[in-house]
Amino acid sequence: MELHQQTIHELQEKIKEGKTSASQIAQSVFQRIDVVEERVHSYIRLMKEEALAAAQKADIEIKKGNIKSLMGIPIALKDIVCTKGITTTCGSHILYNFVPPYNATVVEKLRDAGAVFVGKANMDEFAMGSSTETSYFGPTRNPWDLERIPGGSSGGSAAAVAADECIASIGSDTGGSIRQPAALCGIVGLKPTYGRVSRFGLIAFASSLDQIGPFTKDVEDCAIMMNVLAGYDPRESTSVRAETPDYRQYVGQEIKGWKVGIPKEYFVKGIDPEVNSAIQKAITVLEKSGAKIVEISLPHTQYCLAVYYIIAPAEASSNLARYDGVKYGFRSPDSGDLLDMYKKTRMQGFGAEVKRRIMIGTYALSAGYYDAYYKKASQVRSLIKRDFEEAAKNCDVILTPTTPTPAFKIGEKTDNPLQMYLSDIFTISSNLAGIPGISVPCGFTSGGLPIGVQFLAGHFEEGKLIQIASAYEKNAKIEKRRPKL
Numbered sequence: 001m002e003l004h005q006q007t008i009h010e011l012q013e014k015i016k017e018g019k020t021s022a023s024q025i026a027q028s029v030f031q032r033i034d035v036v037e038e039r040v041h042s043y044i045r046l047m048k049e050e051a052l053a054a055a056q057k058a059d060i061e062i063k064k065g066n067i068k069s070l071m072g073i074p075i076a077l078k079d080i081v082c083t084k085g086i087t088t089t090c091g092s093h094i095l096y097n098f099v100p101p102y103n104a105t106v107v108e109k110l111r112d113a114g115a116v117f118v119g120k121a122n123m124d125e126f127a128m129g130s131s132t133e134t135s136y137f138g139p140t141r142n143p144w145d146l147e148r149i150p151g152g153s154s155g156g157s158a159a160a161v162a163a164d165e166c167i168a169s170i171g172s173d174t175g176g177s178i179r180q181p182a183a184l185c186g187i188v189g190l191k192p193t194y195g196r197v198s199r200f201g202l203i204a205f206a207s208s209l210d211q212i213g214p215f216t217k218d219v220e221d222c223a224i225m226m227n228v229l230a231g232y233d234p235r236e237s238t239s240v241r242a243e244t245p246d247y248r249q250y251v252g253q254e255i256k257g258w259k260v261g262i263p264k265e266y267f268v269k270g271i272d273p274e275v276n277s278a279i280q281k282a283i284t285v286l287e288k289s290g291a292k293i294v295e296i297s298l299p300h301t302q303y304c305l306a307v308y309y310i311i312a313p314a315e316a317s318s319n320l321a322r323y324d325g326v327k328y329g330f331r332s333p334d335s336g337d338l339l340d341m342y343k344k345t346r347m348q349g350f351g352a353e354v355k356r357r358i359m360i361g362t363y364a365l366s367a368g369y370y371d372a373y374y375k376k377a378s379q380v381r382s383l384i385k386r387d388f389e390e391a392a393k394n395c396d397v398i399l400t401p402t403t404p405t406p407a408f409k410i411g412e413k414t415d416n417p418l419q420m421y422l423s424d425i426f427t428i429s430s431n432l433a434g435i436p437g438i439s440v441p442c443g444f445t446s447g448g449l450p451i452g453v454q455f456l457a458g459h460f461e462e463g464k465l466i467q468i469a470s471a472y473e474k475n476a477k478i479e480k481r482r483p484k485l
């Protein structure tokens with residue numbers, strides 16, 4: 001197997017045994033990028049020079065015996081996390097030339113753990129979308145079928161891992177943007193509990209829902225990444241001061257006697273039959289692993305999408321007010337007075353989906369409508385959260401499909417926003433409730449497209465997710481395939 005095809009833990013072993021070096025790994029990844037990137041388009045910007053220099057530095061440390069947990073591991077960053085001195089566009093024209101003066105906390109943590117940054121990954125503009133088609137820089141393609149979308153909004157980060165253009169990557173998840181593309185690209189993606197990973201330096205979409213998390217090739221790598229990412233950050237006001245366990249201890253543990261809840265509301269009409277049968281098989285694997293399957297109910301599920309599409313646009317309309325041509329990025333070149341400059345900058349700088357969200361959000365927050373929309377949505381959000389608290393009394397973890405369908409064709413849903421929004425029907429509830437969720441590969445369609453199964457647990461129970469995902473991965477023995485590129 002070539003270096004770029006391996007996992008973090010496999011490469012770590014090789015580095016420790018002196019069988020490879022950080023520079024060799026970085027070279028291998030960039031050679032792979034040379035071959036496939038033109039077709040996949042995972043990246044908005046590559047950082048080859050910086051990466052090779054970082055790899056050389058890592059090799060010096062390795063020689064000294066200083067081998068940190070991500071030493072020499074090539075990692076891609078979604079272009080929504082700020083990188084000091086390196087453009088951070090958020091997939092938008094309005095930030096096409098924005099160079100942050102600081103690093104996001106996760107960037108510093110990864111760097112301090114020895115990671116080598118490969119580049120800034122493509123994404124839907126301001127993380128609004130489920131297909132990476134709203135990027136100002138053009139779409140990313142699914143490595144398993146280049147006619148199809150990789151999912152979104154973190155589609156570049158997911159495709160880069162699936163196509164072996166990096167070893168692991170960072171995404172952000174507001175309504176499913178880590179788990180949905182992980183499922184559609186056949187890799188592992190975890191959205192941590194709200195407050196578990198610092199959002200400092202993450203460009204805000206909907207602040208009460210956004211979380212940063214990892215994309216990896218397997219569950220053990222997910223645990224390794226979480227060990228680096230999780231933890232309190234005094235620079236972030238919603239960051240939680242809670243103990244972070246060693247997530248790696250949960251890898252390879254049994255799940256005998258665990259109760260796995262199957263929410264009946266998630267298995268109704270609209271699920272693709274091949275997705276459904278893969279999920280049923282996953283349930284059987286867990287039963288055989290000693291878990292007990294129990295039916296549960298999350299009665300407010302039917303309101304999740306509606307609540308999300310009030311709360312997320314409302315918060316986005318407020319967060320995106322700062323892009324006015326004065327402080328950041330793009331300014332319309334052909335404007336007159338100040339008001340005209342604001343208007344033209346925003347008109348020319350934002351794409352259609354972002355404008356749609358700003359309009360919905362501004363409307364929902366308008367005087368006279370606030371009580372009817374935002375306040376109502378917040379109240380229903382509390383009920384959704386309570387559903388999960390009630391469910392936790394009857395099970396240890398919840399199992400659902402990650403997505404209702406496998407990857408769809410590029411262009412198939414761009415004219416129908418509601419159809420597009422339905423892609424996140426199974427992932428949005430956990431953002432509203434603030435709980436963690438993981439998507440793990442659970443098979444392929446007859447046409448060779450990956451399918452994902454999602455596990456959800458209570459607040460700060462990422463360890464449980466890693467434990468069940470790892471047990472499932474081990475016992476399901478899903479055939480190891482690579483996309484043919």
Ligand code: GLN
Pocket residue numbers: 127128129130152153172173174175176177178205312421424
């Ligand atoms: N697809 C959802 C949206 O467009 C979720 C995006 C996300 O998680 N960033 O809002």
